[in-house]
Amino acid sequence: MSRSKPNILVTGTPGVGKSKLADVLAQKLGMKVINVGQFAKENNCLGDWDPEYESHELDEDPLLDLLEEKVGKGEGGLVLEHHVPDLFPERWFDLVLVLRCNNTVLYDRLKERGYVGKKLEENCQAEIFQTVLDEAKESYREEIVVELQSEVEEQVDSNMNRVSMWVDKWKQDRGRVRPGKRRAEGALEK
Numbered sequence: 001m002s003r004s005k006p007n008i009l010v011t012g013t014p015g016v017g018k019s020k021l022a023d024v025l026a027q028k029l030g031m032k033v034i035n036v037g038q039f040a041k042e043n044n045c046l047g048d049w050d051p052e053y054e055s056h057e058l059d060e061d062p063l064l065d066l067l068e069e070k071v072g073k074g075e076g077g078l079v080l081e082h083h084v085p086d087l088f089p090e091r092w093f094d095l096v097l098v099l100r101c102n103n104t105v106l107y108d109r110l111k112e113r114g115y116v117g118k119k120l121e122e123n124c125q126a127e128i129f130q131t132v133l134d135e136a137k138e139s140y141r142e143e144i145v146v147e148l149q150s151e152v153e154e155q156v157d158s159n160m161n162r163v164s165m166w167v168d169k170w171k172q173d174r175g176r177v178r179p180g181k182r183r184a185e186g187a188l189e190k
Helices: 018-029 036-042 060-072 103-112 117-128 131-139 153-172
Strands: 008-012 031-033 046-050 057-059 078-081 096-098 145-148
Touching: 008 018, 018 031, 018 078, 018 096, 018 153, 031 060, 031 117, 036 057, 036 060, 060 078, 096 131, 096 153, 103 117, 117 131, 131 145, 145 153
Parallel strands: 008 078, 008 096, 031 078, 096 145
Antiparallel strands: 046 057
16 A cells, blocks of 8 residues: 555553644644544444443444545545554554653543543553553554653654654655565565
8 A cells, every 4th residue: 555644543541642642743744633532433433331431432343444444545644543552453554653651640630531440540550561552562563663751741842843754754765665675677675
């Protein structure tokens, strides 16, 4: 598949700043954001209500079928934002950003959102044990997974600049043959 613009997954434990970074990337880079939870809601892809976590499960098969049309078969230029990185096919993404946050900062953010009990505890533990980072590393090629700190406003700006430079490089590299890839005439570049 050949995309004219890259697709980026922004992932991390709830409360690390995924929505904020995704919105900044979309605005600065002219990309479109898909908040997977909101997309699922708008397209009737919510599963059962989980009273313990006070949220809906996702009806994954129809959700992925709908996203395939936009992400998998699209022209690129999308920033998907979701806290579960291993839900999506690797081929959809050119870059996977895993946002991380100091646990004390995260705890305060989640409390402010109204998280309590098991939901609060398990999300903080997921960050401590770097669950989302490990899932991303297991699901995607190592070279496309990037861990970024997301605790203060300056880091949002720094992360935006870093991604912007990556996108510029991605655009420059388009059409070049990477080592080990076949050229049109069939020879391998070393």
